[in-house]
Amino acid sequence: MAFRLALPQIQLVDFDPEGVLLIRGQAGSGKTTVLLERAQALLRTYPRATVLVLAFNEALSSRARRTLGAAVAEGRLEVRTLHDWAKTLARHEGVQFPPGFWADSTTRERFLGNILKRPSMNIQGTRLEAWTVSQWSDEVEWLIGQDIQSLEDYLDTPRRGRGRSGGPGREDRAKVWAVFEQYRKELSAKGKHDLHDILGLIRKASEQSQKPQPQKASFDFVLVDEVQDLDLAWLKAVASIARVGTTFSGDFAQRIYRRHFTWKAAGIELPPARSRFLAGTHRNPRAIVALAQKVLGEADPSADTGFESPSPDAMLDDGQDHVYFIQHPQVREARKRALLHAVDCWKGGRDVVIAVPFRRIADESIKVLGELGTKAGFLQRRDLADRDGAVLPLTTFHQMKGLECEDLVLLGMEDDLFPGWFLSDLQGAELEDKQAELRNLLYMIVTRPRRSLTLSMGGKVCRFL
Numbered sequence: 523m524a525f526r527l528a529l530p531q532i533q534l535v536d537f538d539p540e541g542v543l544l545i546r547g548q549a550g551s552g553k554t555t556v557l558l559e560r561a562q563a564l565l566r567t568y569p570r571a572t573v574l575v576l577a578f579n580e581a582l583s584s585r586a587r588r589t590l591g592a593a594v595a596e597g598r599l600e601v602r603t604l605h606d607w608a609k610t611l612a613r614h615e616g617v618q619f620p621p622g623f624w625a626d627s628t629t630r631e632r633f634l635g636n637i638l639k640r641p642s643m644n645i646q647g648t649r650l651e652a653w654t655v656s657q658w659s660d661e662v663e664w665l666i667g668q669d670i671q672s673l674e675d676y677l678d679t680p681r682r683g684r685g686r687s688g689g690p691g692r693e694d695r696a697k698v699w700a701v702f703e704q705y706r707k708e709l710s711a712k713g714k715h716d717l718h719d720i721l722g723l724i725r726k727a728s729e730q731s732q733k734p735q736p737q738k739a740s741f742d743f744v745l746v747d748e749v750q751d752l753d754l755a756w757l758k759a760v761a762s763i764a765r766v767g768t769t770f771s772g773d774f775a776q777r778i779y780r781r782h783f784t785w786k787a788a789g790i791e792l793p794p795a796r797s798r799f800l801a802g803t804h805r806n807p808r809a810i811v812a813l814a815q816k817v818l819g820e821a822d823p824s825a826d827t828g829f830e831s832p833s834p835d836a837m838l839d840d841g842q843d844h845v846y847f848i849q850h851p852q853v854r855e856a857r858k859r860a861l862l863h864a865v866d867c868w869k870g871g872r873d874v875v876i877a878v879p880f881r882r883i884a885d886e887s888i889k890v891l892g893e894l895g896t897k898a899g900f901l902q903r904r905d906l907a908d909r910d911g912a913v914l915p916l917t918t919f920h921q922m923k924g925l926e927c928e929d930l931v932l933l934g935m936e937d938d939l940f941p942g943w944f945l946s947d948l949q950g951a952e953l954e955d956k957q958a959e960l961r962n963l964l965y966m967i968v969t970r971p972r973r974s975l976t977l978s979m980g981g982k983v984c985r986f987l
Contacts, residue, residue: 527552527559534798535559538767539567539743542790544797545771549814549969550805553771554582554924557745558589560769564743565593571742573599576607576760578748581907582924586747600741604756608720612727625714630662630705631655637704643697650694658701660780661689665702666718667753667781673699721755745769748924750776754783761788775818776966778920780959803969805926807844810968810975817965817986846976853980857933860978861887864931865896867974868914873928875909876916877967879940883933884916919967930971935979935987940964961986 527535534556537543547553561575575590577583586601593599602610613619625633635655637643645651670676676695690698709716715723744764749757749772760768768790785792803811848863850856860876867874876898878884884900891898891914899913902921909915922930934940941960948956964986968975977987 527556530800531556531559534800535563537798539564540767542792542796543767543769544749544792545769545800546773546797547771547800548773548803549776549966550803550811550926551773551800552804553773553800554585554747556800557747557769557771558586561590561599561743561745562593565598568742569598571766572740573743573745574607574741574763575599575601576744576746577601577603578751578924579603580903581921582747584904584907585925604720604752604760605717608723608727608759612723612730615727615730617723617726617730620713623713623715624717625709626717627659627663629714630716631659633705633708634658634662634701637701637708640704643701643704645697645701648694648697650690650697661698662702662705662716663718664689664780666716666722667755669721669755669758718753719755721759724759740765742766743768745771747771748776750774751779751781751923752783753781754787757783757788757790761790776923776962778923778959778963778966780955805972806969807973809844810971813845813975813987814965814969817961817968819961819986844971844974846974848976848978849983850980853936856978856980857883857887858890860931860933860976861891861894863976864914864929865891865894867929867931868896868911871911872973873909873911874914874931875906875922875927875929875970876914876931876933877919877922877970878916878932879919879934879943881918883939884918887916887933919963922967922970926970926972928971928973929976930967930974931976931978932967933978935977935984937982937984940984941986 531552534543534545537560545553545556558575561573564571564573573593575586577586580603583601583603583606587594590599590601594601600607609619638645638655638658665676668679670679673696676699677692715726741763742765744760744767746752746760746768749770751772752760806814846863848856848860850859864874864876876884876887878887881900888898888900897913898916901909901913901915901917906915906917906921907925936942941957944960945953945956964984
């Protein structure tokens with residue numbers, strides 16, 4: 523929903539372009555809008571400047587392209603995801619991308635599973651023996667994300683904030699490092715590259731160009747959205763791109779992945795005067811923001827980043843209720859009623875989205891909607907961002923990151939499903955960290971709608987509500 527910029531937003535659009543600027547703010551405060559307006563303002567002020575906007579995912583990239591359409595079409599500005607930018611840069615320097623080049627998390631787990639079967643890995647009798655392949659994959663991703671380059675670095679790097687749980691003790695890290703090295707060798711032998719290793723791809727491009735920084739790696743101005751969900755290595759990859767100034771925007775309360783960074787570790791100097799907070803929301807009605815605050819509970823998102831909790835300031839209030847709970851002892855009946863409500867909204871011409879914690883519920887719901895005579899489909903990435911109302915869209919919580927809609931219907935709000943299903947077999951610090959991650963995820967998703975939020979539940983209600 524477009525809105526007229528208020529004075530605090532205008533001040534950030536026109537803020538001193540040299541150096542680093544961090545735009546903080548709660549969901550709906552206009553962070554992304556300000557970021558994109560700032561990109562256009564920079565082009566007006568510096569017509570010959572080169573500008574890069576980095577979006578977290580394809581959906582956000584598509585939104586940015588629509589907003590910045592003319593500048594993108596004229597070639598004055600680039601809008602890319604981090605992976606797309608790194609791949610384009612590497613290809614320009616001659617790095618080849620054969621089919622199957624990227625090793626995603628599934629491929630990583632398959633490789634690690636085979637490596638762990640080798641007697642030479644010698645993890646029997648250690649605490650690592652109880653780890654699942656998924657836990658090994660998480661630790662490898664942490665090593666990549668924190669840009670750990672040697673066993674010595676691994677031994678000396680403390681776990682801070684999110685990501686400290688589930689890590690091995692010092693006595694086991696040598697064994698983990700041996701597995702990690704074998705994994706990297708396997709990737710190299712198979713001509714693959716881990717999808718999480720953006721910084722490694724940039725370094726590969728630098729080796730190809732035989733220069734400290736590839737030729738296409740620099741822009742005058744760089745603007746990065748959703749910075750809270752970057753890993754340290756990702757932040758390092760973008761830290762030195764801008765010749766003049768870099769603008770970041772983010773909200774730690776919406777951090778939905780187990781990633782962590784500090785500005786200092788990334789080599790970024792961020793004076794307090796260049797970290798600005800946007801209070802209030804221009805998207806959500808008061809009732810939705812009140813529920814969002816309840817979801818966050820006593821969580822302190824400012825613990826290690828300087829980001830702040832949502833503020834009640836400037837909330838939209840028309841005196842009407844905008845949050846609806848559909849409860850029934852039978853889960854199927856509760857979901858069916860919620861689906862019928864979504865159909866009514868959709869047939870009324872409203873921009874409604876049905877979101878679920880995982881794909882299986884979406885597939886089941888699409889079948890039910892088909893039996894009710896409604897054309898529905900599972901949308902993700904760019905298709906979700908560019909939805910045109912031709913089908914009633916269903917998607918997962920994560921896919922709604924950075925997007926919004928008029929009406930949102932959430933299914934699967936039973937505690938044994940969300941967060942329960944994701945917490946099974948976890949304990950201690952790992953359980954606490956995962957629960958915090960899921961709390962942030964729910965906060966993010968309930969702040970997507972501009973008009974109404976409907977939650978469906980049968981049995982015990984989600985503990986965050």
